[in-house]
Amino acid sequence: MTFQSKIQPKQEVVLTGDRTTGKLHLGHYVGSLKHRVQLQQQYETYIMLADVQALTTHFHNPGMLADSVRQVALDYLSVGIDPEQATIFVQSMIPEIAELTCIYSMFVTVSSLRHNPTVKHEAQERGYEDLYYGFLGYPVSQAADITAFKASLVPAGEDQIPHIEQARRIVRRFNELYAPVLVEPQILVGERLEGLDGGSKMSKSLGNAICLDASSEEVRSQIRRATTDPARVHKTDPGHPDICTIYGYHSIFRKEGSEEIREQCQKGSISCAACKAMVTEAIEEVLEPIRERRELYKHRTKDIDDILMAGTTKARSVARQTMGEVREAMGIHYF
Ligand code: ATP
Numbered sequence: 001m002t003f004q005s006k007i008q009p010k011q012e013v014v015l016t017g018d019r020t021t022g023k024l025h026l027g028h029y030v031g032s033l034k035h036r037v038q039l040q041q042q043y044e045t046y047i048m049l050a051d052v053q054a055l056t057t058h059f060h061n062p063g064m065l066a067d068s069v070r071q072v073a074l075d076y077l078s079v080g081i082d083p084e085q086a087t088i089f090v091q092s093m094i095p096e097i098a099e100l101t102c103i104y105s106m107f108v109t110v111s112s113l114r115h116n117p118t119v120k121h122e123a124q125e126r127g128y129e130d131l132y133y134g135f136l137g138y139p140v141s142q143a144a145d146i147t148a149f150k151a152s153l154v155p156a157g158e159d160q161i162p163h164i165e166q167a168r169r170i171v172r173r174f175n176e177l178y179a180p181v182l183v184e185p186q187i188l189v190g191e192r193l194e195g196l197d198g199g200s201k202m203s204k205s206l207g208n209a210i211c212l213d214a215s216s217e218e219v220r221s222q223i224r225r226a227t228t229d230p231a232r233v234h235k236t237d238p239g240h241p242d243i244c245t246i247y248g249y250h251s252i253f254r255k256e257g258s259e260e261i262r263e264q265c266q267k268g269s270i271s272c273a274a275c276k277a278m279v280t281e282a283i284e285e286v287l288e289p290i291r292e293r294r295e296l297y298k299h300r301t302k303d304i305d306d307i308l309m310a311g312t313t314k315a316r317s318v319a320r321q322t323m324g325e326v327r328e329a330m331g332i333h334y335f
């Protein structure tokens, strides 16, 4: 057997992505990015810069997209996504995704979108009453993103569970209506990271995030100011780790030591300052290699553009192939 024949082609496909609405943060890292880095060697991996989805909430300001696309791309490279292993592409430059969205929207009901708990929560958070058509329909567009590449696995945060469920329903409906062309995706759910203010998930738009490009000083001061158990004023006061943001960080970034911290907090034998210092150190261990890779890439803007162009060209040809099969299945391949 030759060496070449031992190399197995990557059979299964992973697709995931992020809205290009600003820099990525630690929530993205634990929720999805770290899984992508692990999966890229075994899976054919597509990572999408979701600029169209960004427009669902940022259509007033499309001028921010060009910078944001490059910023998120730099974040990807910094966390260790390898452009030799994974295809990074720009959503708006794949017209087949828009075509698929249009086809799927024929058999997705408005009430199924209105009942989607993540859409409901986000609409409420943003104060939307009369929902925009594109915003309400973004889960359909996400189904198009995933199915255009026949992805079977989507590493994402828990807020994405209803969207993947919607995508699975769309696939089943399409396959039974026309022909079994599409692949049902599964979600690989990452951990959820709370924001520094407690109370809500770490999010780009809520200003409660530790960005992946934060300096050591920024991380230190952000954690120093983070909300803890409000009932705990003195070190000897018994703490309630389950409602403490910082304890949540211990259970994600210092898994092995976290039980001990829980006991010490409950007994009032460790101060919040000491507890924060330990978690800062653990977060720094995650961020340090990310900073080093960022240094390597940050001035190579031409190389980053080349990576995006090559990725988008490859992604387009795969999406075009799927669109051809979809037309064939529906009998709308006229000439
Ligand atoms: P925006 O406020 O613009 O919606 P966001 O911070 O919510 O930005 P998205 O681009 O919507 O980020 O999410 C991209 C991916 O990161 C999704 O899979 C989402 O589940 C995951 N993610 C985002 N924030 C967190 C978090 N705090 N914890 C875990 N996963 C997260």
Ligand code: MG
Binding pocket: none
């Ligand atoms: Mg979001």
